[in-house]
Amino acid sequence: MSRLDINIRRLETQRACLNALADLVRDLPGPILELGLGNGRTYDHLREILPGREIFVFDREASAHPDCIPDAAHLLLGDFHETLPQAAARFAGTVALVHADVGSADRQRDARLARFIAGFLPDLLRPGGLVASDRDVAFARAQPVPAPAPAPVMPGTYFLYRRAGPTGPG
Amino acid sequence: MSRLDSLIRRLRAQHACLAHAAELMGHRSGPILEVGLGNGRTYDHVRELFPGRQIIVFEQFAPHDPMIGPAGDDLILGDIRDTLPAVAVRLRARVPLIHSDIGSGDRALNARLADFLAQHLPGLLVPGGVLVSDLALPGLDAMALNLPPGVSPGRYFLYRRR
Numbered sequence: 645m646s647r648l649d650i651n652i653r654r655l656e657t658q659r660a661c662l663n664a665l666a667d668l669v670r671d672l673p674g675p676i677l678e679l680g681l682g683n684g685r686t687y688d689h690l691r692e693i694l695p696g697r698e699i700f701v702f703d704r705e706a707s708a709h710p711d712c713i714p715d716a717a718h719l720l721l722g723d724f725h726e727t728l729p730q731a732a733a734r735f736a737g738t739v740a741l742v743h744a745d746v747g748s749a750d751r752q753r754d755a756r757l758a759r760f761i762a763g764f765l766p767d768l769l770r771p772g773g774l775v776a777s778d779r780d781v782a783f784a785r786a787q788p789v790p791a792p793a794p795a796p797v798m799p800g801t802y803f804l805y806r807r808a809g810p811t812g813p814g
Numbered sequence: 815m816s817r818l819d820s821l822i823r824r825l826r827a828q829h830a831c832l833a834h835a836a837e838l839m840g841h842r843s844g845p846i847l848e849v850g851l852g853n854g855r856t857y858d859h860v861r862e863l864f865p866g867r868q869i870i871v872f873e874q875f876a877p878h879d880p881m882i883g884p885a886g887d888d889l890i891l892g893d894i895r896d897t898l899p900a901v902a903v904r905l906r907a908r909v910p911l912i913h914s915d916i917g918s919g920d921r922a923l924n925a926r927l928a929d930f931l932a933q934h935l936p937g938l939l940v941p942g943g944v945l946v947s948d949l950a951l952p953g954l955d956a957m958a959l960n961l962p963p964g965v966s967p968g969r970y971f972l973y974r975r976r
Contacts, residue, residue, distance in 0.1 A: 648859035652825045659818055689816035712817060 664792035674740035684712025744777040771809020834962040835944040842910035849914035854882030939975035
């Protein structure tokens with residue numbers, strides 16, 4: 645499989661996962677957190693499929709296309725190691741969806757970052773709150789959410805979880 | 815349509831056009847040209863479609879990771895307007911497939927590059943050779959082919975030397 649094939653499958657998996665979680669999040673109040681703005685593609689997708697929802701974006705810098713950069717109140721710039729602890733206090737137990745697209749070519753670095761993010765998810769998420777990530781951020785009280793079907797999902801590309809709790813199906 | 819949708823559509827169009835072009839190209843021999851390396855995605859795909867084939871790549875700047883492009887003389891660095899003319903003479907009527915993907919958000923630059931490519935690329939093709947381009951190339955209407963199913967008009971362009 646070529647890098648073009650892999651890219652297409654990865655992006656289609658990402659889109660299928662976000663669309664599936666968006667269907668669940670519509671009935672779940674609370675802000676959405678996008679960890680990693682990158683070039684703004686998935687931020688643009690999230691705001692399109694979840695119109696009117698408040699989305700807070702976290703990244704070290706805003707290097708996206710100018711149309712895909714949120715306003716200053718919704719852009720939390722800095723290292724995750726500083727911004728996530730602040731967010732955990734600010735959004736405690738209210739977040740409906742966290743999307744973390746944070747993977748790099750460095751698997752060890754990614755595993756450390758995934759564990760770090762996972763440590764904050766139970767505090768951030770409301771009961772029934774959802775997580776989609778390109779790295780495994782399994783957290784305490786996480787329930788796996790089945791991958792959307794039928795969809796062109798590439799195994800191991802995306803990880804979906806829900807915080808156990810009284811709200812939401814499952 | 816979000817930017818995520820848009821990228822998926824673009825890559826799907828690329829994939830479908832390259833598959834279609836590979837079919838049209840058939841068993842014609844000769845080097846393949848990739849105009850624009852970018853992050854090496856389609857170079858990798860063309861390499862997989864045509865194992866062992868010489869692929870000459872034009873790119874403005876050296877790639878951040880040398881592994882994503884060809885080694886040695888097959889990677890031609892610099893402004894395409896400086897580097898292509900000599901190659902166009904050397905490989906005249908010898909190339910069975912050209913994939914050109916150098917469009918950007920700069921419309922004025924795209925128009926200048928399209929004029930330049932339209933002038934230099936067709937002469938490289940062997941009879942029956944195929945040119946796949948992300949930019950519409952002016953003046954080549956007589957060479958234009960229909961796009962494969964699933965690719966929206968205007969997203970990619972296919973030309974063939976008769």
